[in-house]
Amino acid sequence: MEKTIHITLKIWRQKGPQAKGAFETYQLNNISTDSSFLEMLDILNEKLISEKKETIVFDHDCREGICGMCSLYINGHPHGPDEDVTTCQLHMRKFKDGETIIVEPWRSRGFPVIKDLMVDRGAFDKIIQAGGFISVTTGGVPDANAIPISKEKADEAMDAASCIGCGACVAACKNGSAMLFVAAKVSQLALLPQGKIEASRRAKAMVAKMDELGFGNCTNTGACESECPKNVSISHIARLNREFLKAKLKD
């Protein structure tokens, strides 16, 4: 049977990048606990439209937890209180009747607010552009089975590669560090023979870009790992550090 709850929302509203933002309070009644968090926001926006008001802006797209577009800092947690999910897969059954829910954008120097709950994560693209790839062009590559890769290595690379680039790690970090994001890519490619060749160069270039873009340092609090919706492990940060040290020693 369908269960419904009443909730109070305190949502960050901000007209534009330079505008001064503030929390606004909204009351929503009879929200089905089977609806997702974003569907609840859809209902709120529908209500705002009926009152001829501007809707709340937030990023979202696939709504199945893989595109990495949705964000939101909910009750002090990136992607909210549930474990191992993005905001789009967070369901209202995780909230209590009568609860007050506080919704904020990612807050980090690296991710400036665009409007309301939408932030600019272009910095992540720039970090990948600095070296998060294997330098091959289309065509002229060997047969896919020419280089055997142990299942163990391939699986570990896959775990690192499951990062969706949402930025929860940065939002969770008290230093606003992007180390987990960078490490996931460096580690994925360093684990594979194809990516090994450029591993040091890649680590150095990506870390330098991360520093340049205003992300903080890693102090090993582990907050990123515990808030990561895809369970990317901080052991990848250790691998990044090894690759980075190797690169520095060569200099």
Added chain:
Amino acid sequence: MTQINSKIPQGPLAQKWSNYKASQKLVNPANKRRLDIIVVGTGLAGASAAASLGELGFNVLNFCIQDSPRRAHSIAAQGGINAAKNYPNDGDSVFRLFYDTIKGGDYRAREANVYRLAEVSNSIIDQCVAQGVPFAREYGGLLDNRSFGGAQVSRTFYAKGQTGQQLLLGAYSALSRQISKGSVKLHTRYEMMDVVVIDGKARGIIARNLRTGRLERFFGHAVVIATGGYGNTFFLSTNAMGSNGSAAMQCFRKGAYFANPCYAQIHPTCIPVHGEFQSKLTLMSESLRNDGRIWVPKKKEDAEAIRAGKMKPTQIPEDERDYYLERRYPAFGNLVPRDVASRAAKERCDAGYGVGATGLAVYLDFSEVINRLGRDVVEARYGNLFQMYYKIVDEDPYETPMMIYPAIHYTMGGIWVDYECMTSIEGLFAIGEANFSDHGANRLGASALMQGLADGYFVLPYTIQNYLADEIRTPRMSTELTEFAETEGAVQARIQKIMAIKGNRSVDSIHKQLGLIMWDFVGMSRTKESLQKALDAIIQVKHEFWTNVFIPGESEDLNVELEKALRVSDFIEIGELMARDALHREESCGGHFRLEYQTGDGEALRDDEKFSYVACWKYEGDGKEPSLLKEPLIYESVHMQQRNYK
């Protein structure tokens, strides 16, 4: 009457692509630098094309509506990508992949295109591995394969249940490399608003900067559309919220033919609809049908008891279960193609055997495989999908069967293109799901990823040169030209018209209204009456939209409601086109099922005599009926027959 020229090369099927490449025109490196190519979209097709064209030395401008190219909806593809590698030694070949795809498409695809697709499929896998895509591997270190619907071989490569993500990140990394080198200029949060045509050739686009709301003009010697499909016409689909068919409609209104709009794929394994507030449907990968068994209760009383919540599926003994796919299709069993599986589910539910609170669901059961291979093996194969199901439905699929129901997933129809992926407007190309070319009336699982990457990595980078070779003397044009100004003016007028309505309905509420019409009357089974009803109802939706929609805020600002409104105004037109096409096609084939045309045992009944052609719709002006052109489908290498999966 206009003749359709599909430019299929001469020669035997297996040599057409080689012959084409051997005789096509190329552009030399010095000239490439002077040629600008606009690529709209950054999914598998768009990103792979933009990266490959950048590598070749062209000057590429790449656009996406999201905040990053990596968000494109290709990322959500779960199951895998097909290739004719024959690594498992189970009898696969380029010809067999070609044949399965033609047959899977119910003999409504172009032979030459499909053969080329099968031919380049192996290079895609090589390319992705070189980029660092972590495909699943065997203990010996070599690549693993799984089987998929519509095939009797295991030819599907996969990366857990996240194959689309990994392939897209591979293409995205290649794209990022070109961006860093300056050969590709990326524009995120930009939406194409129209194509600019000068002297009959595509020469640029008008795009809306979604952050500022301002319109901007971009010139290109050629324009490539890689904007995906139009499944969201149905409101509820497995597409991302932003997926839309607007770029295709812009091209259509400028004279590009829209081919086979009625061919939409309904995917059999999605999480059933649960409430009115629902915003989208979630797919459960087809790969689950490798190990999951689909059933409903044999007895209606049991189905009723389950719907009333008085009985659990686990309480129904083995011999009281109807494994209807295994019963009807012993040769392919649970791995019949998607259209067949979807219709079979609908048939059982309509007959009163459906489960779940609404009766619109069937079971996908893993108990047999869990008993046979153990929970660990199942978790390794499908862990992320099981977790996703659990988070949405709040039931544990390791303990109780999943509930699934068909949902709109993919559109085989799209912008008409010739063998070179060029539309009927010179210099305007369409690749990936946005075009119509390779899947006929039904797409096989794991073939969308294959087609997107085939077009982007290995087809377009060749064929576009055959066009651009004649453009090397065309200088970059100023965006101050009249054609740019006029096109921008028309876009601006459309936006102001929508802003000025100031009615009482939200965009979403109108979109939902359209979606219900589409699902009820242009959905899994269609009739002449239902389609006529749809056409009448869509006219009303169109009127409602243009008189009663309300958009808050300003047009020259970040305005999400306006973005949605512009897309929905096009979905309404697409819905109309789909219904019109479905009405005219008096036969059943693949995803297009007309109740009037079926065999004695309920299978799709084609009419090859009358309908063995691509239906190309040509725009004739606002409010006017589009005209129909036909590209005949000629089969030289396969014999057309009724599809049989028994």
